[in-house]
Amino acid sequence: MRRPTFDLDVLRTFVTGVEFNSFAKAADRLGRSTSAVSAQLKKLEEQIGTPVLTKSGRGLVLTPVGESLLSHARRLLELNDGIFQTLHESQTAGTIRLGLQEDFGEHLLSQILRRFVQAYPMVTLEVRIARNAELLALVESAGLDLALTWDTGQTSPYATRLGETQMHWIGARDTLALTPLADSPLPLIMFDAPCVLRSTATQALDAAQVPWRIALTSPSVAGIWAAVAAGLGLTLRTRIGLPSHLTVISGLPPVPSLGYVLHSSEEDPTPAVKQLAELIKTSLQEQTYGFAVAQ
Template sequence: MRRPTFDLDVLRTFVTGVEFNSFAKAADRLGRSTSAVSAQLKKLEEQVGTPVLAKSGRGLVLTQVGESLLSHARRLLELNDGIFQTLHESQIAGTIRLGLQEDFGEHFLSEILRRFVQTYPMVSLEVRIARNAELLALVESAGLDLALTWDAGHTSPYATRLGETQMHWIAARDAPPFTRLAESPLPLIMFDAPCVLRSAATQALDAAQMPWRIALTSPSVAGIWAAVAAGLGLTLRTRIGLPSHLTVIDGLPPVPSIGYTLHSSGADPIPAIRQLAMLIETSLQEQAFNFTVAK
């Protein structure tokens, strides 16, 4: 048995007329004559096999079947419009500029790019790996559309705090027991100042009255990991991207967690930028980097 197929134009007329509480207004909104609208409603009732509207005084009200049809019709139209919107957006071309802290860039950028290109295959991404100060300056000057940074207390007009993760003291697995060197300056491997993790490390050690020294500074996270692995000292970072040959160590002063924030250059970004922002947030939630994400 061949099943009848609803005409989406007819359903749109039906839904619009109900929402405007006037099929005359619906006709004007949809650019049709009132007689054309009447013909569509007659066709709809013939397909359904029962009236969907009933007279009530000078107006019309939905029958029980009409109420049910209205709910289904809205879902069908939303699905139809969503399909066309997705297909249209997939043909949009352009460039989105994304800035990331190196920790995030190394760990989960490839998965975000894979997901993003499925929806926007024609959109190019320019990715900049940099530190907080540079990323924030670029967002404020509209040099970046989005930037994912550590929460260092400096915000931007359109920022969303996505979560936080614990900072840890990290050393090589075969490193000397740094906790026994309380009388000697602890060798630290850090970014050069200003750096939120560097400040957290030195403040924690100063509060515990433990002497320290900067043994090495590196412009990259990879350089920090390499120096720590070589046994030149220890560092303070998160578990994000922590190499297997390094380990979290205990016995040193406690340190707080650190937040991460997504910054946008505008209040009303285009759909492609909103999609990328959603993918970043979703990826952080899904992967969780083996650390606790605080909401």
């Protein structure tokens, strides 16, 4: 059985007439004659099989069926108009400036870019990989539209905490279980200070009275991974972007989770920026769910 289909133009006439409380005004607004509007309303009632309007004094009021139809018609028109708006905006050229902390940049960027380009093929993305302090400064100066950072306690006017992930002690897969001796400080491989992971590592070791030393500092996560793989020491990071040749090391002081925050330079960003923000959120949810399943 073939189901009947509403004519959106007819529904738009119906909704406009009700909102203006005058179908003559609706006809003028929609660029139609009053006779054309009357024909559309007659067609609508014939399709439904019952009146949607009834006379009340000199005017017309909605019947119970008309009230129900009005609610559904508004939703259909909003959906229709939203689809066209999204399709139009996806073809609009522009540039979005995205900032990422390096852990996120290496692992999440490729899948985020692939999904975003499918929705907004005409929009150019400028990506900046940097540390938290630089990214926050760029967001505040409107040098970036979005920035994904670790939650270090610093914030921005339009920041959203998306979630958190566990920090871990990381070493090479062939590293023996390290139980530091009193005269043999644990070698650490870290970013230069200030760094939230560096501070967390040293505070946890101090609290457990485990001696430590900074064996190497690197300005990049790739440099940290290389030094750890070479057996120069351990580092403290999350599983995000963890290379397969490195692993979580047990037997060291427990450490907390680390939150991640998405910062926007505007309270009401463009639809393309909102879509990019949603893709970032979804990718991180998929990532943390994968970690939970693997553990």
